[in-house]
Amino acid sequence: MSLESVRAWLAERAPDLRLIEVAESTATVETAAKALGVEPGRIAKTLAVRAGDHLFLLCTRGDARLDNRKCKDGLGARPRMLGAEETLELTGHPVGGVCPFGLKNAVPVYLDVSLQAFDLVYPAGGSLNTSVEVPTERLFELVGERWVDLCRLPEEAIGG
Secondary structure, eight states: OHHHHHHHHHHHHOTTSEEEEOSSOOSSHHHHHHHHTSOGGGEEEEEEEEETTEEEEEEEETTOEEOHHHHHHHHSSOEEEOOHHHHHHHHSSOTTSOOSSSOSSOOOEEEEGGGGGOSEEEEBOSSTTEEEEEEHHHHHHHHOSEEEOOEEOTTSOOOO
16 A cells, blocks of 8 residues: 555656666665665665654655754754654555655655755655655655754764
8 A cells, every 4th residue: 555655646746756666675775775776875764753742754865874962952852763563654654665755644754954965866665665766856845844954974973
């Protein structure tokens, strides 16, 4: 059902975007990057996060990590990623296929500024072997509520 909700959402709102189905798993950043032949940073991983009263999806580059300090400074609370069942209930997508398209429930989608390093990114497509090829700015136009700075890159110092 999740892949079908994404397929229907794209057909209605962004029929020009390419839904990519592969035989290999795209459930992790590493497997998605390998299957698509792109660097891990271009994989736009989507995290279901709660920070205090804020419940949102965060799209960030694949090699970035949620930073507790940045989240506390930006949203007033430390982040907690939702568990697999909670994520599935909220989004309708299984962990490993979570994307900002075809959501089961209306939930704000924030895009981390780390994605701006790339003109083209690849969020999941609602299943464990699908992705969507989308220009970064178009991703924001389609689903983004706001740009946020909540993540750090591997080369940055680890935040508290």
